[in-house]
Amino acid sequence: MFFHIVLERNMQLHPRHFGRNLREHIISKLMKDVEGTCSGRHGFVVAITSVENIGKGLIRDGTGFVTFPVKYQCVVFRPFKGEILEAVVSMVNKMGFFAEAGPVQIFVSNHLIPDDMEFQSGDMPNYTTSDGSVKIQKDSEVRLKIIGTRVDATEIDKNISQSRPKWDPAGSHPSRFFCIGTIKDDFLGVINDPTTI
Amino acid sequence: MSLATDSPVNSSSSDDLAAFLDAELDSNSLGSSPEKEAEDKDEDEESIDEEAENEEARDDKDLERIKRRKTQIVETIQERPGPTLLGNLEEKTDMLYCAEVSLEMDNCPHPGSLGGMCYRCGKRLEEESGVTFSYICKGLRLGNDEIDRLRNTDMKHLLRHRKLYLILDLDHTLLNSTLLLHLTPEEDYLKSQADSLQDVSKGSLFMLAFMNMMTKLRPFVHTFLKEASEMFEMYIYTMGDRPYALEMAKLLDPSREYFNARVISRDDGTQRHQKGLDVVLGQESAVLILDDTENAWTKHRDNLILMERYHFFASSCRQFGYHCQSLSQLRSDESELEGALASVLKVLKRIHNIFFDELANDLAGRDVRQVLKMVRGEVLKGCKLVFSHVFPTKFPADTHYLWKMAEQLGATCSIELDPSVTHVVSTDARTEKSRWAAKEAKFLVDPRWIETANFLWQRQPEENFPVQQTKPEENFHAKQMKDQ
Ligand SMILES: [Mg+2]
Ligand SMILES: [Zn+2]
Numbered sequence: 001m002f003f004h005i006v007l008e009r010n011m012q013l014h015p016r017h018f019g020r021n022l023r024e025h026i027i028s029k030l031m032k033d034v035e036g037t038c039s040g041r042h043g044f045v046v047a048i049t050s051v052e053n054i055g056k057g058l059i060r061d062g063t064g065f066v067t068f069p070v071k072y073q074c075v076v077f078r079p080f081k082g083e084i085l086e087a088v089v090s091m092v093n094k095m096g097f098f099a100e101a102g103p104v105q106i107f108v109s110n111h112l113i114p115d116d117m118e119f120q121s122g123d124m125p126n127y128t129t130s131d132g133s134v135k136i137q138k139d140s141e142v143r144l145k146i147i148g149t150r151v152d153a154t155e156i157d158k159n160i161s162q163s164r165p166k167w168d169p170a171g172s173h174p175s176r177f178f179c180i181g182t183i184k185d186d187f188l189g190v191i192n193d194p195t196t197i
Numbered sequence: 198m199s200l201a202t203d204s205p206v207n208s209s210s211s212d213d214l215a216a217f218l219d220a221e222l223d224s225n226s227l228g229s230s231p232e233k234e235a236e237d238k239d240e241d242e243e244s245i246d247e248e249a250e251n252e253e254a255r256d257d258k259d260l261e262r263i264k265r266r267k268t269q270i271v272e273t274i275q276e277r278p279g280p281t282l283l284g285n286l287e288e289k290t291d292m293l294y295c296a297e298v299s300l301e302m303d304n305c306p307h308p309g310s311l312g313g314m315c316y317r318c319g320k321r322l323e324e325e326s327g328v329t330f331s332y333i334c335k336g337l338r339l340g341n342d343e344i345d346r347l348r349n350t351d352m353k354h355l356l357r358h359r360k361l362y363l364i365l366d367l368d369h370t371l372l373n374s375t376l377l378l379h380l381t382p383e384e385d386y387l388k389s390q391a392d393s394l395q396d397v398s399k400g401s402l403f404m405l406a407f408m409n410m411m412t413k414l415r416p417f418v419h420t421f422l423k424e425a426s427e428m429f430e431m432y433i434y435t436m437g438d439r440p441y442a443l444e445m446a447k448l449l450d451p452s453r454e455y456f457n458a459r460v461i462s463r464d465d466g467t468q469r470h471q472k473g474l475d476v477v478l479g480q481e482s483a484v485l486i487l488d489d490t491e492n493a494w495t496k497h498r499d500n501l502i503l504m505e506r507y508h509f510f511a512s513s514c515r516q517f518g519y520h521c522q523s524l525s526q527l528r529s530d531e532s533e534l535e536g537a538l539a540s541v542l543k544v545l546k547r548i549h550n551i552f553f554d555e556l557a558n559d560l561a562g563r564d565v566r567q568v569l570k571m572v573r574g575e576v577l578k579g580c581k582l583v584f585s586h587v588f589p590t591k592f593p594a595d596t597h598y599l600w601k602m603a604e605q606l607g608a609t610c611s612i613e614l615d616p617s618v619t620h621v622v623s624t625d626a627r628t629e630k631s632r633w634a635a636k637e638a639k640f641l642v643d644p645r646w647i648e649t650a651n652f653l654w655q656r657q658p659e660e661n662f663p664v665q666q667t668k669p670e671e672n673f674h675a676k677q678m679k680d681q
Contacts, residue, residue, distance in 0.1 A: 107312075121430070148319025
């Protein structure tokens with residue numbers, strides 16, 4: 001789920017940036033530092049939408065660096081238990097399947113796939129109904145419900161490119177959130193089948 | 198102020214997104230399909246508008262109440278006058294309800310977990326239980342009942358597709374690797390002969406500079422894997438570490454059609470220096486193992502097809518105490534069509550055929566270990582062997598590995614000479630029994646005749662294993678060199 005919230009952060013700036021473009025420097029550094037990071041408290045920062053206020057700088061003794069308290073608005077994303085998400089299947093195996101929705105990786109075990117769907121191995125492993133009408137395989141889009149979440153926060157102080165995802169069981173894409181999901185309920189399941197496009 | 202337009206450093210995609218969000222926020226729209234927006238897709242506009250209208254029609258108080266509830270749940274969100282929520286509010290109330298319900302679902306037996314959460318009920322599990330199956334996915338743990346359940350369903354599925362399980366060792370079975378550091382000067386030529394890592398599907402000699410290694414695939418391995426994959430669900434199981442196992446899997450199976458995630462390394466085992474079928478999700482009665490190291494499989498000898506070691510590099514020969522020239526030093530290789538993998542493929546085909554087509558009993562009651570035993574017992578059927586100068590003095594003959602091996606291959610072993618004896622196995626042509634064989638026109642063979650039959654699953658021409666006056670240490674590559 002997405003939220004629009006206000007956060008605060010102390011930005012440390014090198015003295016070489018003190019000049020006409022100080023504000024721009026602070027803002028661009030803020031975006032670089034914050035967007036794409038994830039904290040367990042707030043979730044995944046999708047984008048900064050505006051800067052509300054940049055407070056008075058505090059000069060650090062010795063280094064000349066200045067710390068500015070910055071108040072900004074941003075859009076964050078966090079998955080919740082019970083939330084319905086649409087996700088793209090990234091890997092299928094006999095244990096179930098993995099799907100991705102933005103920064104979230106979801107595992108749906110075969111316990112939570114409808115009983116009439118059976119695993120088929122092969123070079124394109126999939127779960128298929130006995131009549132073959134519904135098939136879940138890599139790249140299928142599914143609507144699922146989250147029943148368990150786990151958030152691995154990357155420290156918000158790290159740069160996006162440096163923050164390495166800690167949790168990636170399917171070994172496919174870096175994900176900031178890992179969830180357990182189900183498609184064993186009304187209105188859940190495949191919403192489009194890649195083979196029929 | 199809007200950052201999207203002012204900000205000097207900004208990626209174009211986040212530009213678009215920020216602008217979009219700005220617009221969205223200004224127009225106070227509430228309904229949306231969040232993850233779609235994040236990806237900057239503009240579909241479903243219609244339904245969003247519709248939902249937004251619905252929301253506006255809603256009682257303001259009600260809205261405020263739901264918002265507050267939501268805010269408490271996400272305790273982290275800073276309180277400020279009416280934080281703007283994106284997302285369908287109606288869904289959110291449902292969501293809260295669902296969350297409560299699933300929390301109450303606590304008679305779940307927690308069959309297995311991923312990332313510390315039960316994958317059936319989603320609950321965080323306090324203590325770690327069950328066996329780790331990290332090779333399937335990182336952080337996967339399964340309880341014993343669940344393992345049994347998976348084995349049963351998997352087995353049914355496999356048998357329906359006329360397949361069994363095949364566990365393959367890497368080193369000395371499918372390939373031979375060496376550290377670049379251990380290459381001898383005579384092997385230096387290999388560096389210029391290494392195949393491209395761009396398309397590994399045709400190559401057999403690879404330089405893996407980033408691992409300081411060179412790897413030679415065993416002749417026939419590509420054909421072997423292709424044909425075996427039609428009869429078996431295959432696993433790699435190596436005593437090497439995980440990064441090595443995955444690199445080798447890439448060389449053997451670049452398009453991931455044979456092994457997929459079924460690559461087990463020593464990091465995945467449950468016991469040190471032992472390989473076990475406990476981490477394989479297959480019934481033991483349907484598993485065959487190819488490995489050159491018998492001792493790794495103490496609990497599963499009946500499933501094991503022992504492989505003759507493939508030593509290509511000099512370092513590999515040295516490591517096993519052979520003081521001879523390696524295949525690489527001789528600029529030679531094992532035979533493609535009569536080598537170990539070609540021979541064993543024939544055996545696998547035969548076992549597969551017997552298992553599915555020749556046995557009379559119910560499919561679920563069949564045991565591939567029995568079939569293996571039977572096929573092995575046909576190799577030296579009808580041979581009666583007497584040993585001479587093979588066992589140390591006073592060694593109880595029937596406990597010697599060669600005696601046992603010959604019996605497993607279907608031969609009868611004896612300590613007495615009599616007319617029914619067909620072979621004298623000896624290391625010295627001058628012994629009494631050896632001379633008796635010559636006089637009575639019985640076969641006189643070197644012990645390697647048994648071992649080779651054991652590796653190749655075929656009775657070998659006796660004339661290729663003459664008994665010499667002194668122990669023939671230099672015979673090591675005789676068979677391998679034959680076809681060069
Ligand atoms: Mg080995
Ligand atoms: Zn559970």
